[in-house]
Amino acid sequence: MDQRLRFLAELERKVLWLSTYTIHNANHLRSSEDGLKVGGHQASSASLSTIMTALYFAVLRPQDRVAVKPHASPIFHAIQYLLGHQTREKLENFRGYKGAQSYPSRTKDVDDVDFSTGSVGLGVAQTLFASLVQDYVKAHGWAKGRPEGRMIALLGDAEMDEGNIFEALLEGWKQGLRNCWWIIDYNRQSLDAVIREGLYARFEAIFRAFGWDVVILKYGSLQEAAFKEPGGERLRQWIDTAPNQLYSALTFQGGSAWRRRLLDDLGDQGDMTRFIEKRSDAELATLMSNLGGHDLPSLLDAFERIDHDRPTVFIAYTIKGFGLPLAGHKDNHAGLLTPAQLASYRDAIGVREGHEWERFEGTRIGAEAMRRFLGGIPFNAEGRRRLGAPRLAVPAELATPRQARISTQQGFGLLLNELARSREELADRIVTTSPDVTVSTNLGPFVNRRGLFARNDMKDVFKAERIPSTFAWDFSPKGQHLELGIAEMNLFILLSALGLSHSLFGERLIPIGTLYDPFIQRGLDALNYACYQDARFILVATPSGVTLAPEGGAHQSIGTPLIGMAQDGLAAFEPAFVDELSVILRFAFDYLQRSGDSAHAERDVEEKSWLRDETGGSVYLRLSTRPVEQPQREMTAPLREEIIDGAYWLRKPGPNAQVVIAYAGAVAPEAIAAVGLMAEDRRDVGLLAVTSADRLNAGWTAAQRARERGLVHARSHIERLLAQLPPHCGLVTVLDGHPATLAWLGSVAGHRTRSLGVEHFGQTGTIADLYRHYGIDAQAIIAAAQMIAPGRPIRHLRAVEAS
Ligand SMILES: Cc1ncc(C[n+]2csc(CCOP(=O)(O)OP(=O)(O)O)c2C)c(N)n1
Ligand SMILES: [Mg+2]
Numbered sequence: 001m002d003q004r005l006r007f008l009a010e011l012e013r014k015v016l017w018l019s020t021y022t023i024h025n026a027n028h029l030r031s032s033e034d035g036l037k038v039g040g041h042q043a044s045s046a047s048l049s050t051i052m053t054a055l056y057f058a059v060l061r062p063q064d065r066v067a068v069k070p071h072a073s074p075i076f077h078a079i080q081y082l083l084g085h086q087t088r089e090k091l092e093n094f095r096g097y098k099g100a101q102s103y104p105s106r107t108k109d110v111d112d113v114d115f116s117t118g119s120v121g122l123g124v125a126q127t128l129f130a131s132l133v134q135d136y137v138k139a140h141g142w143a144k145g146r147p148e149g150r151m152i153a154l155l156g157d158a159e160m161d162e163g164n165i166f167e168a169l170l171e172g173w174k175q176g177l178r179n180c181w182w183i184i185d186y187n188r189q190s191l192d193a194v195i196r197e198g199l200y201a202r203f204e205a206i207f208r209a210f211g212w213d214v215v216i217l218k219y220g221s222l223q224e225a226a227f228k229e230p231g232g233e234r235l236r237q238w239i240d241t242a243p244n245q246l247y248s249a250l251t252f253q254g255g256s257a258w259r260r261r262l263l264d265d266l267g268d269q270g271d272m273t274r275f276i277e278k279r280s281d282a283e284l285a286t287l288m289s290n291l292g293g294h295d296l297p298s299l300l301d302a303f304e305r306i307d308h309d310r311p312t313v314f315i316a317y318t319i320k321g322f323g324l325p326l327a328g329h330k331d332n333h334a335g336l337l338t339p340a341q342l343a344s345y346r347d348a349i350g351v352r353e354g355h356e357w358e359r360f361e362g363t364r365i366g367a368e369a370m371r372r373f374l375g376g377i378p379f380n381a382e383g384r385r386r387l388g389a390p391r392l393a394v395p396a397e398l399a400t401p402r403q404a405r406i407s408t409q410q411g412f413g414l415l416l417n418e419l420a421r422s423r424e425e426l427a428d429r430i431v432t433t434s435p436d437v438t439v440s441t442n443l444g445p446f447v448n449r450r451g452l453f454a455r456n457d458m459k460d461v462f463k464a465e466r467i468p469s470t471f472a473w474d475f476s477p478k479g480q481h482l483e484l485g486i487a488e489m490n491l492f493i494l495l496s497a498l499g500l501s502h503s504l505f506g507e508r509l510i511p512i513g514t515l516y517d518p519f520i521q522r523g524l525d526a527l528n529y530a531c532y533q534d535a536r537f538i539l540v541a542t543p544s545g546v547t548l549a550p551e552g553g554a555h556q557s558i559g560t561p562l563i564g565m566a567q568d569g570l571a572a573f574e575p576a577f578v579d580e581l582s583v584i585l586r587f588a589f590d591y592l593q594r595s596g597d598s599a600h601a602e603r604d605v606e607e608k609s610w611l612r613d614e615t616g617g618s619v620y621l622r623l624s625t626r627p628v629e630q631p632q633r634e635m636t637a638p639l640r641e642e643i644i645d646g647a648y649w650l651r652k653p654g655p656n657a658q659v660v661i662a663y664a665g666a667v668a669p670e671a672i673a674a675v676g677l678m679a680e681d682r683r684d685v686g687l688l689a690v691t692s693a694d695r696l697n698a699g700w701t702a703a704q705r706a707r708e709r710g711l712v713h714a715r716s717h718i719e720r721l722l723a724q725l726p727p728h729c730g731l732v733t734v735l736d737g738h739p740a741t742l743a744w745l746g747s748v749a750g751h752r753t754r755s756l757g758v759e760h761f762g763q764t765g766t767i768a769d770l771y772r773h774y775g776i777d778a779q780a781i782i783a784a785a786q787m788i789a790p791g792r793p794i795r796h797l798r799a800v801e802a803s
Pocket of ligand 2: 188
């Protein structure tokens with residue numbers, strides 16, 4: 001055996017032991033506390049032990065990036081532990097509070113996770129989009145000193161059931177994907193069961209259809225050698241036709257079961273019988289479990305043979321639970337070794353009791369030599385793998401469109417157009433993307449100026465033929481728009497990759513993705529995934545709400561403002577006016593580049609909004625196509641701040657205010673009209689413009705928590721705004737979205753509140769029809785005000801027609 005293989009074989013033993021012990025130990029510690037078993041890791045991990053050993057200790061280079069299948073997290077942590085990047089303390093506390101994470105996490109783990117995984121399928125697609133981003137960065141002439149890396153996913157065979165993988169495959173084909181490897185852990189088991197026969201052939205056909213190279217790693221080198229012996233060819237045929245269930249069951253039962261079965265099926269009193277009989281039970285078991293995915297020489301050969309950048313899938317046959325007593329059992333997903341099984345495993349590999357965590361305990365090579373080998377592996381050559389990029393300067397102000405009547409969506413298009421015209425470095429780093437709604441979300445003007453991205457030039461034929469068209473659709477390596485097919489999942493996974501470019505490739509991008517607001521829900525898990533990885537991007541969702549009136553219920557959104565509030569890592573805004581949007585967009589450019597420490601906010605008694613803004617995050621803008629009369633006003637510094645903090649008085653309530661209307665977004669004209677119509681009959685009516693229910697709410701919650709911890713002076717923005725209202729004042733809230741978005745405002749200072757909004761699937765009609773239907777028009781606002789702030793009848797409230 002060559003030297004490298006000797007080391008790798010030792011490391012594989014260590015990796016499997018450490019990962020198994022990590023899980024055993026965690027389970028031992030915690031199952032007694034909560035009655036929870038730490039299942040789902042031992043068998044799943046073991047099946048990737050050989051592949052990950054080969055990759056991390058031999059094949060990977062510092063520029064390569066890997067998404068590790070969620071349940072192989074203990075293997076990943078064990079490898080990083082051996083490399084000195086993971087602590088024993090965190091391993092001992094696997095799945096515990098602040099311990100090594102159950103599923104590899106960029107944000108929660110300390111050992112340089114490249115891509116988080118957990119929700120199966122997403123990490124896989126993430127590698128594909130990361131490789132498109134690498135191409136984007138390279139084509140723009142950035143990251144000059146860095147070689148191109150391979151973006152690698154290690155995925156379970158059942159993970160291939162996730163539809164988002166197929167959406168990504170199609171997109172990858174369209175975009176000319178390169179430098180992407182997917183390694184399928186073909187253990188023929190999912191969580192519940194053994195998978196369908198012949199699935200690999202379906203996989204093979206699918207990948208070939210999308211232009212991928214397919215490498216099937218079925219037999220290990222021991223098997224290959226055995227096939228050459230007399231009788232060996234018949235064994236190969238037997239393996240090829242053995243049902244998955246049977247192979248798994250025999251693997252679980254071990255050597256004597258293999259002997260019995262093989263003799264029954266193949267025994268001939270000749271070559272074949274001799275082939276079987278000359279092997280011990282243990283040798284037979286080793287031979288039969290020597291599948292391609294558990295054979296270091298075959299794996300190294302397959303990986304190192306790749307000398308091109310075409311996307312490549314490896315279908316590697318493996319055994320779920322490889323090397324452990326639960327190998328092959330169909331129920332092993334949540335299986336755990338018993339203490340007795342663990343003890344005999346420990347003895348078998350020469351680890352002394354009490355020395356379980358020692359890095360090189362039980363190696364047959366010697367600690368010093370192991371250390372030297374690890375010191376020289378390419379993966380570790382540059383130490384820590386996470387990169388960074390300086391912040392880009394953000395202009396003090398964006399040029400705000402001055403149209404008297406305009407929608408926020410049009411305003412967005414104009415603001416980006418101005419940026420596209422500018423010479424700001426920031427503008428050069430903007431990447432826009434959209435799932436086939438570029439034109440209908442008003443990205444058109446930006447794309448006209450900055451072009452579409454492709455690695456190869458492609459001219460707009462309509463333009464070349466001088467056929468008049470509003471949009472130039474020219475592709476080039478310098479283009480700044482990535483046009484996607486209609487899959488919203490892909491949009492979010494691409495935004496995630498673009499939004500991690502500073503960390504993955506050392507080059508900062510300012511990603512802006514647009515889509516119709518209701519279709520956020522189509523990609524919601526991917527959006528959550530992007531946020532969990534702390535990717536930074538701006539999401540522009542437009543149009544939104546029932547304001548999309550004639551489009552009907554299939555295109556209208558109701559719950560998205562609540563998503564905006566609840567989604568961690570995403571600051572949601574819903575401006576009504578374009579000067580607000582301009583302020584918010586400028587803020588977003590800055591906010592998404594921040595990476596400070598939030599800890600000091602908790603200590604700072606002078607803290608203004610309690611928003612933990614130091615850490616930054618992504619931004620969601622919920623916009624509308626409804627043209628709205630714009631306020632003619634000077635944008636002052638205090639107003640700017642209030643817009644960012646989430647609300648300001650559009651009309652300050654007087655000292656005896658009987659009612660306040662708080663609105664968000666496109667219903668601004670209704671709120672303004674209602675305040676005008678009731679001014680004669682209610683005293684000192686106030687009008688609160690809410691630009692971000694999300695940030696208002698977050699600040700309020702944080703300030704309360706701070707007070708409970710003893711910071712008695714902590715006050716949030718909304719608390720200060722509402723402090724001046726008399727206690728009897730009623731509050732009517734209204735937005736084109738779910739009423740719960742603003743309903744909590746009443747709890748801030750204990751004001752009676754009536755919350756208007758949309759709760760049911762929309763109708764088609766005019767905006768006026770629908771606002772009346774859902775009770776978010778001026779009349780409904782007045783009716784609510786009359787009920788909540790009793791007094792003389794409000795004259796302009798029409799009697800509701802009995803319909
Ligand atoms: C989106 C999503 N749905 C369900 C799960 C729960 N889950 C975790 S692993 C798994 C099956 C994994 O099978 P496979 O991909 O073949 O991996 P193996 O355990 O065989 O290594 C399931 C259903 C999940 N993590 N994510
Ligand atoms: Mg599987």
